[in-house]
Amino acid sequence: MRTPEQNFNIPRDPEKQEETPLDITGEVVQPIEKPRQTIEQIKQDLFDPKAISKKYDQEGRSEVASRISRKRQKSQIEQRVSGLSTIEAEKLTALKKRTGEVLVRLKGILRIKDKTADELEKDSASITSEIETLSGQLAELQQELADTPDPKKLLEAYYEKMETVPLTNGEKLELLKPEVLAELSTEEYTALWRRLNPHFLSHVTRQGFRDHNAMVYHSAGLQEFHSGLVSVLEDEKILRPPMAVRDRLRARDEASVRKFLEDWALKAENEEEAKKRLNAQLNHTWATAPNYPDKTAVHFAAQIVADDYYGGESNNEVFFLYPSDVLASQHHFAFNGWEKDFTKPQSETKWNDVFVWPLTLDNPGISVDSGVVFLPESTPVDPETGSKYASEMKIVEGEEKRVMVEDEKLVSAFIEWAKNLNDESPAIQAYKEYRGKENNRWAYQSDRERTFYNALQQEMSKLGFDAETALAIAHQLPLDNGFGAFMSNGTFVWGESTPEQAAREKLQSASANWKRAESTVSSKEYWEKYFAKDPQQKPKHLIFYNGDPTSAIYEFQRRNNIGKADVSETEGTLLGFDDHHVTEMGKDLRVNAGYDELVEMSHRIIEDHYRNTSK
Known part of the structure; x- marks a missing residue:
């Protein structure tokens, strides 16, 4: 069996590959096979700042080396000047002492040179001259290197810059293959993203009880338990397209297609109806x-x-x-919305739907290990289910299912609270104050809302709701003119609902x-316990x-310096x-x-099926 390393045959600069040459007769000249890169060589090309600088920034690399050399030269000159100054001081001291001696003074009167004093004087003058020359050079270097940090910091800053050098699109085509990405650690994957555009695509899955839905469509499974993440991980860690999940069509061989047809089309009464069902299904x-x-x-x-549209448990999303x-580099893609743009969300969330087609029709899907899985960290959950909700097993429509449990005590407390609301209730007072400041141009909207919702949250917390749930209730109370209804008729009721139903x-x-x-x-x-088991x-x-x-996601990018390799302005949306x-x-x-x-x-399978069943 080939190792992952043996499968990598990635050229170092894919954009510079030449076309296969022809000889004089027009025959293809077989190229010399490029040496295969190991995963470690690929990682070095991707993450080693020295390797990156050699490949992309030889000029900048030389400039940094020159500045470091000049910085070191400055340091050496400073040391030389310091040493010479010490020697000069020693020479002057010796000269002063020598010229103070009686014999030397007598020689001076007789105009006879003292050899020792003369040598000391010459040495001192020579040193002074050298110091002046070096000081001039030092002044020039100080001006030149005024804004240059010490060599270590300079090199660190340069190498940090190299960590965000964008990969070329040719390199992305070759280096972002699933088999390469699966060999990277989380830290290495994060480092790779520093060299890519910051723009991202996400796919939320339902794990736990689905407790919300922001639109009319895609509302299936509310209040039901889902194992979206676990199902994906158990299924070869592959995100599947709907046809592979709902229709269970995982391959295009005859056995797989027959199984696909058996679920519905082949249950038709006759061949014509079966083909109609197939057409409808496709x-x-x-x-x-x-x-x-x-x-x-x-x-x-x-x-x-x-x-909001497709998730599972709020504050516990996977x-x-x-x-x-x-x-985008590995797959064909399309945008369902009007804007054909990776760099920003669609104007309407319901149209934010990017289609990405797997590379094969057999065992189709996109590897989880080509991307990153985000899991909630601090949400308090049931140690058995991973859900933030309590649950129990019950027989529902003849099938054993995990179901949510209603908190009768808290429900009763809230209904009683709603029944007892009056003009003096803290919640109503907070609402009146909130509405009263609507026309006050000096009252900031965010401050007004924060004060209002904090007051409502405190009211709900007093009833026994945890902080997260209390805030969720606080945000629901004013919706659909709930407090407006109270101000009109003393309850949350609009229409024919009873006060208890409305609450x-x-x-x-x-x-x-x-x-x-x-x-x-x-x-x-x-989740750590779950993964430890498997x-x-x-x-x-x-x-x-x-x-x-x-x-x-944006906080993760900020924390990890992701975003400096954005080339969308030149490459387009x-x-x-x-x-x-x-x-x-x-x-x-x-x-x-x-x-x-x-x-x-x-059609062939359908025709054979009904031909055989009619005999």
Whole structure:
């Protein structure tokens, strides 16, 4: 079996490769095979600042070497001047002592030179002259090197600059291959990102109970337990396209296609109906994108984590992250929204959908180890499930499922609180003060909101809700004119709901009616224990984070000096990979590959199936 190192045959400068030459007869001259690079050689090219400077900045490297040399020269001159000054002082002292002697003074009267005094005087004059010359040189160097730090700091600053030298797009094509990225540690992957564009693509998955959804669509699975991350890790650590997950079409051989058809098409009463079902399965969609390219792509959001729309548990979100360069350099891609741009989110989050097509139709997907997995760090979770919610196993529709448990005590406390609201209640007083300052141009909006929500959060905390849940309720209370309803009719009720129903709905909208886990551990502790049990499932690149997912990415980039290799101004919003951009998904053969063959094979299987069953 070949080792990963043996699979790497990456030229050091892919953009400078020449075309294969022809001899005089027109025959191809077989090139001398390039020596294979080991992973260690690749890492040296990527991360060693000395190697980077030799390749990209010979002029700057020479300039730094020259400045260091001049700095050292200055230091040597200073040492020489200091030494000469000491010698000069000694000579002058000796001369003074010599000329003070009686014999020498007598020689002076008789105009007879004293050889020793004369030599001392000449030596002193010579030293003085040399000091003056060196001092002049020193003054020039001091002016020249006024802003130059000491050699060690100068070299450190230069090498730090080399760490963010952008890779060329040719190098990205060769060096960002999955087999290379999988060999990097998290620290090395982070160092690599310093040399890439800062722009990113994210894919959030549902792990735990889905407790929110920000739009009408994609609302399936609310209040249900999901194992999105675990499923991906158990499935070869590969992010799969919908066709491989929902339709279970993992390959295009006859056995795989037959299994795909057996789930629905082959359950039809006859051949004609089966073919209609196949056509619907491959082509029918309510989405704006054609169905086949849509279902064969892995979907990402650009420059945000779309956890509000597709996530699982708030404050306990799990997501996959890839530098846009990694996916754009290796895959065909398309944007579902109007803006065709890796450098910023779509104007509307619901259109922030970047299609990325796997490299193969067999075992399709994108390796988790080509990117980074972000896991929550400090969320208190159940040590058995990793969820922040308490749960229990129940039989639901004949199937055993893990379900959430309602916190009856807190629900009752909130309903009672809502029933007893009056004009003097702290929450209503805070609301009146908040509304009263709306027209005060000196009252900052953020300060007003902070004061208002803090007051509501404190009220909820008094009822027994934890800080996170109390704040979630606080943000839900004013929505849908909840307090406006109270100001009008004394309850949260609009329409035909009872006061109790209205209060319960407010709790449910914040997922605050569900009981929180007890005897918790931190989410980091939970996942570290999980990976310790099965190290093979541990992602190669793993980051634990706190707070909002999107904000956590930008904080990670800031902390790790990622962003100085941004070449989007020169390469454009597609980062220079325009040839990988698919503009017409319905017509582009690159993303409809395998469609005709799949239909042809499916029809043959369907025809054989109904021919045999009719006998």
